[in-house]
Amino acid sequence: MGIQVVKNKAMEIAMKIKKLGQDDPRRIIHSIKVGVALTLVSLFYYWNPLYDGFGASGIWAVMTVVVIFEFTVGATLSKGLNRGLGTLLAGSLGVGVNYLANLSGQKGEPFVLGIFVFLIAASATFSRFFPGIKARYDYGVLIFILTFSLVSISGYRIDEFLTLAHQRLSTILVGGAICIMISILVCPVWAGETLHNSVTSNINKLADYLEGFGGEYFYCCEDGEHGVATEKGKSFVEGYKAVLNSKSMEDSMANFARWEPKHGKFRFRHPWKHYLKIGSLTRQCAYQIEALNRHLCPQIQTQDPSQLRRMIEVPCKTLSSESGKALKALATGMKAMTNPSPSSQVHLNAAKSAMNDLKDTLKLGTAQTTNLLEIIPDATVASILIEIVKSVEDLSEAVVELSLKAHFKSIEATVSPEKPQLLHKGTINPFVEAEDEQPHVVISVRGTEDGDLTEKKGSSGTTSLPT
Amino acid sequence: MGIQVVKNKAMEIAMKIKKLGQDDPRRIIHSIKVGVALTLVSLFYYWNPLYDGFGASGIWAVMTVVVIFEFTVGATLSKGLNRGLGTLLAGSLGVGVNYLANLSGQKGEPFVLGIFVFLIAASATFSRFFPGIKARYDYGVLIFILTFSLVSISGYRIDEFLTLAHQRLSTILVGGAICIMISILVCPVWAGETLHNSVTSNINKLADYLEGFGGEYFYCCEDGEHGVATEKGKSFVEGYKAVLNSKSMEDSMANFARWEPKHGKFRFRHPWKHYLKIGSLTRQCAYQIEALNRHLCPQIQTQDPSQLRRMIEVPCKTLSSESGKALKALATGMKAMTNPSPSSQVHLNAAKSAMNDLKDTLKLGTAQTTNLLEIIPDATVASILIEIVKSVEDLSEAVVELSLKAHFKSIEATVSPEKPQLLHKGTINPFVEAEDEQPHVVISVRGTEDGDLTEKKGSSGTTSLPT
Numbered sequence: 001m002g003i004q005v006v007k008n009k010a011m012e013i014a015m016k017i018k019k020l021g022q023d024d025p026r027r028i029i030h031s032i033k034v035g036v037a038l039t040l041v042s043l044f045y046y047w048n049p050l051y052d053g054f055g056a057s058g059i060w061a062v063m064t065v066v067v068i069f070e071f072t073v074g075a076t077l078s079k080g081l082n083r084g085l086g087t088l089l090a091g092s093l094g095v096g097v098n099y100l101a102n103l104s105g106q107k108g109e110p111f112v113l114g115i116f117v118f119l120i121a122a123s124a125t126f127s128r129f130f131p132g133i134k135a136r137y138d139y140g141v142l143i144f145i146l147t148f149s150l151v152s153i154s155g156y157r158i159d160e161f162l163t164l165a166h167q168r169l170s171t172i173l174v175g176g177a178i179c180i181m182i183s184i185l186v187c188p189v190w191a192g193e194t195l196h197n198s199v200t201s202n203i204n205k206l207a208d209y210l211e212g213f214g215g216e217y218f219y220c221c222e223d224g225e226h227g228v229a230t231e232k233g234k235s236f237v238e239g240y241k242a243v244l245n246s247k248s249m250e251d252s253m254a255n256f257a258r259w260e261p262k263h264g265k266f267r268f269r270h271p272w273k274h275y276l277k278i279g280s281l282t283r284q285c286a287y288q289i290e291a292l293n294r295h296l297c298p299q300i301q302t303q304d305p306s307q308l309r310r311m312i313e314v315p316c317k318t319l320s321s322e323s324g325k326a327l328k329a330l331a332t333g334m335k336a337m338t339n340p341s342p343s344s345q346v347h348l349n350a351a352k353s354a355m356n357d358l359k360d361t362l363k364l365g366t367a368q369t370t371n372l373l374e375i376i377p378d379a380t381v382a383s384i385l386i387e388i389v390k391s392v393e394d395l396s397e398a399v400v401e402l403s404l405k406a407h408f409k410s411i412e413a414t415v416s417p418e419k420p421q422l423l424h425k426g427t428i429n430p431f432v433e434a435e436d437e438q439p440h441v442v443i444s445v446r447g448t449e450d451g452d453l454t455e456k457k458g459s460s461g462t463t464s465l466p467t
Numbered sequence: 468m469g470i471q472v473v474k475n476k477a478m479e480i481a482m483k484i485k486k487l488g489q490d491d492p493r494r495i496i497h498s499i500k501v502g503v504a505l506t507l508v509s510l511f512y513y514w515n516p517l518y519d520g521f522g523a524s525g526i527w528a529v530m531t532v533v534v535i536f537e538f539t540v541g542a543t544l545s546k547g548l549n550r551g552l553g554t555l556l557a558g559s560l561g562v563g564v565n566y567l568a569n570l571s572g573q574k575g576e577p578f579v580l581g582i583f584v585f586l587i588a589a590s591a592t593f594s595r596f597f598p599g600i601k602a603r604y605d606y607g608v609l610i611f612i613l614t615f616s617l618v619s620i621s622g623y624r625i626d627e628f629l630t631l632a633h634q635r636l637s638t639i640l641v642g643g644a645i646c647i648m649i650s651i652l653v654c655p656v657w658a659g660e661t662l663h664n665s666v667t668s669n670i671n672k673l674a675d676y677l678e679g680f681g682g683e684y685f686y687c688c689e690d691g692e693h694g695v696a697t698e699k700g701k702s703f704v705e706g707y708k709a710v711l712n713s714k715s716m717e718d719s720m721a722n723f724a725r726w727e728p729k730h731g732k733f734r735f736r737h738p739w740k741h742y743l744k745i746g747s748l749t750r751q752c753a754y755q756i757e758a759l760n761r762h763l764c765p766q767i768q769t770q771d772p773s774q775l776r777r778m779i780e781v782p783c784k785t786l787s788s789e790s791g792k793a794l795k796a797l798a799t800g801m802k803a804m805t806n807p808s809p810s811s812q813v814h815l816n817a818a819k820s821a822m823n824d825l826k827d828t829l830k831l832g833t834a835q836t837t838n839l840l841e842i843i844p845d846a847t848v849a850s851i852l853i854e855i856v857k858s859v860e861d862l863s864e865a866v867v868e869l870s871l872k873a874h875f876k877s878i879e880a881t882v883s884p885e886k887p888q889l890l891h892k893g894t895i896n897p898f899v900e901a902e903d904e905q906p907h908v909v910i911s912v913r914g915t916e917d918g919d920l921t922e923k924k925g926s927s928g929t930t931s932l933p934t
Contacts, residue, residue, distance in 0.1 A: 020596055027596045035589030038612075039581050042620050059617055066588075066613040114506050121533075122502030129487055129494045145505075146533040150526055153509050244754070248715035287711070291758040294854060308839070362840040372775070372842075373829040376850045379839070383847040387761060 029187045030071055037065050037182050041175055060168050064175030069183065073263075074191030074256030076183040080176040081259065082140030087172055090144040091165050093120070094151030101152075113152050121145050135255050184261075191256035192266050196335075198253070199275050202246060202282050203331040203395070205239040209289050210324030210388070212236040214317030216296055217381065218309070237293065243286040250279045265337045271405040278398045285391040292384045295377055308375045312382050315358035319385050322351035323392045330399050339403050339410040340396065348389075348396055355389045358382055496654045497538055504532050504649050508642055527635050531642030536650065540730075541658030541723030543650040547643040548726065549607030554639055557611040558632050560587070561618030568619075580619050588612050602722050651728075658723035659733050663802075665720070666742050669713060669749050670798040670862070672706040676756050677791030677855070679703040681784030683763055684848065685776065704760065710753040717746045732804045738872040745865045752858040759851045762844055775842040779849050782825035786852050789818035790859045797866050806870050806877040807863065815856075815863055822856045825849060 021028045041061045068079040101112040124145050127133050133141065151165060216237075257272040329344035362382065402408075488495045508528045535546040568579040591612045594600050600608065618632060683704075724739040796811030829849065869875075 016597070017593075020593075027593060031589040031593035034592040034612075035585040038588045038616055039585045042581055042584055042616070059621065062616050062620060063613060066609065066616060110509075114509055117509055118502040118506045121505045122498040125501040126484075126487075126494060126498040130483070142533065145501075146530060149505055149509070149529050149533060153529060154526065244750075245712075245714045247712045283711075287754050287757045290754045291851070359840055362843060372846070373826050375839075376829060376846050376853075379843050379846040380850040383843045384758070386843075 026071075026187065026189050030189065033182050033186055034065075034069050036186075037069055037178050038062065040178055040182075041065050058171060060171040061175035061178075064172045065179050068176060069179045072189045072191035072194060072253075072256055073180075073183050074253075074258070074260045076179055077259040078136070078256055079139050080180055082137060083143050083172060084176060086140040086143030087147045087169060090147035091151055091169065094148050095165070097148075097152050117149055117152060120148055124148075135251070188263070190260055190263050190266075191253045192260050192270060192272060193264060195250060195253035195257055195272065195275055196266070198246070198250065199279050199282065200331045200335040202243045202279070202286075203327050203334070205243055206282065206285055206289060207324045207327035207331060208236040209240045209293075210320050210327065212324075213292065213296075214320040218313045218317060237296065240286050240289050240293075243282060244290065246279060246283065250276060267406075271402065274398070274402045274405055278395065278402060281391070281395045281398050285388065285395060288384055288388050288391060292381065292388070295381050309378045311361055312358060312378060315354045315361055316382060316385055319351050319354035319358060319389060322347045322354055323385075323388055326351055326392055326396065330396055333408075334399055334402070337406070337408050339408050340400055344396060348392060351389050351392065355386055358386065493538075493654065493656050497656065500649050500653055501532075501536050503653075504536055504645050505529065507645055507649075508532050525638060527638040528642035528645075531639050532646050535643060536646045539656045539658035539661060539720075539723055540647075540650050541720075541725070541727045543646055544726040545603070545723055546606050547647055549604060550610050550639060551643060553607040553610030554614045554636060557614035558618055558636065561615050562632070564615075564619050584616055584619060587615055591615075602718070655730070657727055657730050657733070658720045659727050659737060659739060660731060662717060662720035662724055662739065662742050663733070665713070665717065666746050666749065667798045667802040669710045669746070669753075670794050670801070672710055673749065673752055673756060674791045674794035674798060675703040676707045676760075677787050677794065679791075680759065680763075681787040685780045685784060704763065707753050707756050707760075710749060711757065713746060713750065717743060734873075738869065741865070741869045741872055745862065745869060748858070748862045748865050752855065752862060755851055755855050755858060759848065759855070762848050776845045778828055779825060779845060782821045782828055783849060783852055786818050786821035786825060786856060789814045789821055790852075790855055793818055793859055793863065797863055800875075801866055801869070804873070804875050806875050807867055811863060815859060818856050818859065822853055825853065 041058075041064075064080075064083065068076055068083055070076045070079060097113065097116045101109045101116070104112045124141050128138055128141050254272045254276050257270070260266075260268075262268050326344050326347035329341050329347055333339065333341045333344065508525075508531075531547075531550065535543055535550055537543045537546060564580065564583045568576045568583070571579045591608050595605055595608050721739045721743050724737070727733075727735075729735050793811050793814035796808050796814055800806065800808045800811065
């Protein structure tokens, strides 16, 4: 029995390892990269010519590799530069302080050194509480304190500490250079790209929710044939929840990304900070969706839909799905780093006009019921949806601002990055010259419940155009 | 001019430093503690008897102090234990691997060592991606990789590396012990206490909002004399926003707190994990308040309140302020680590009965307006408030659960931590025997808009009771 338990546990762990690797294969590659970098710096010890040059200081190279090799290039660069700068600054300061301490004679030296160590360690530690320093230079300050203490303390013992400082600095440089080169050259993981993808995928998650919401909420109003869509729809509900707590991850990625050189489509000074603004607007929208989601609970859904629900069904569904499509188009354009596609504006306008329809419906439609309590869930949903359109508009403006700041490529208006989407489901019969002398296109509009299946075969238009 | 600019800049920085220290004086104390700890370990170098014992390994003590001394006791303990364990494990493994490599002869040794370093570094790096290991043992695994590389690589060079390992381990122990002792004995900052205070203060922020919301939202319905309350009320609006992004801070504090020994009112195995549950429910409630807050915007407020707003004003105000008071009582009890006070249950019940009043008002009150759009903001506010009562109830249950798990002190039911509060404002004239032979109490109910000013002078009752 005991063996079986161990076996099961081992299987479980093996499955977990497999899943972790499958979820993000970059993790496996990163682990291998760290192994390679460490084996490389081991050469400092194994290979005699190098050992003779650097001596026992080779351990600093090992230490540097272990400590600064991070998952993303930005984090590795940030730690490497922080370590280098911190060591350099603290080293020079340490040399100066040692010189001062030497002046105070054999007896006074330890006291002078002790006082300096205390003062500099305490003030540098305090500086780590500044939010700006904490976010970017925390590790550098740590290394500053460490190196200053080591240099000034060792200086008291080892007379040739300039050699030591030089050895230490050069081994750190070699270790850091190996890390940074492997990190950048072998399957690099860019913090900037991760941030870019995470922000766009968050917008996509909201879009999925909004596209699915209408069908789910108004499910009971519909006839049986739409039941399948609802089953499929369940999966979108959980996606947006991850957006709610995305702030800390985005903040740290933006901090790392600013160290990264030009990569892929991103310049060195890509406006990473602006992603935080978009991220914050995305979370605002996610909070509203959280409020909306409370109304999807089955206990609130009545089997017999209220009159109000029937009244608002069409505009609400259009508003929700068009907002979702506008977000999806925004996310697609942003992901491809092209100027926001016109289709996102089209969908946003459609959502706005649906919002006005909804407002009109509410303004004109008389409440036939005397029971306000019954209509409250539907009224709330309508109210939240109206606000969501505003949120989507804000988000859209922020993405446009980003596209200007980051010089996104503009695409020709006629080339849509997605399959063309029209508001109405219809086919356009191309004009055939042989059959008819009059140039025309015939467009038949089949329905409005799904805009995805449109095929645009001829020139665009919304009605028959005999010319 | 140039000097003036520098002077202004220096003044600005000085002000920032002062503010940082005033905001949390523990930061200054922490900085001094780090300085003291570093000066203490410097003794390893300055004081000859110690130096003779430990030799150049004294630098490991300095390094340990700089690296593991964190702001909270829990973080320091976590890093210290991780460092100790990681060093011990990697040290023993390094010795074993060295023994194996020795067997493979002069030529084979570097290859065997290189392969082991690669395999162990890569697999340990991969293990850092497991969420459970990342949260608690990340630093330990880092130190494991570092020590293993150092020991196995140095082993190839230095024959007496057992002495080195022993020296390194003992200096790390001494450095760690100094850090942990200073951290615990001198003005300790406990992660557990910080988590406890942060969770209760977050509940308090929501309570402030809910207590202020009614007066703010229904301001335009009231006459001039309440204007002052509104001015004062403005400050509560921003407080809750900090709650929205509190997750990552709470997660890390809970991880540190589990390392901390008994301190203050907290046992060693205090149910810190349960605070995360309460924190998550608090955020749920904050999301709802975020939805509510959108309706405080001035552009939505109409100068002429709708009929519906007048109808729902009293129950909404009561619901909101009683929910706020229930949360405040919960937070007060939780902060003092006493069982949830009966008053929180009283307020929760009052909020629930206000919720039922509100529902009844909505059920019975006819919508005289034909313009549904006009009543939608008020309907939404009512709907969100109804949901908030459910959230407050969930939060209350979670706090009760915590009080059981953490064995909070129970207080006597008759001792209320606050002044007694009733739902209705009224006075009870005590029965005066001399004037009238019939025993009775006269209760006059003056109004319902404020429950705070009630004085309970006689026996309780809801109407005149001539007996």
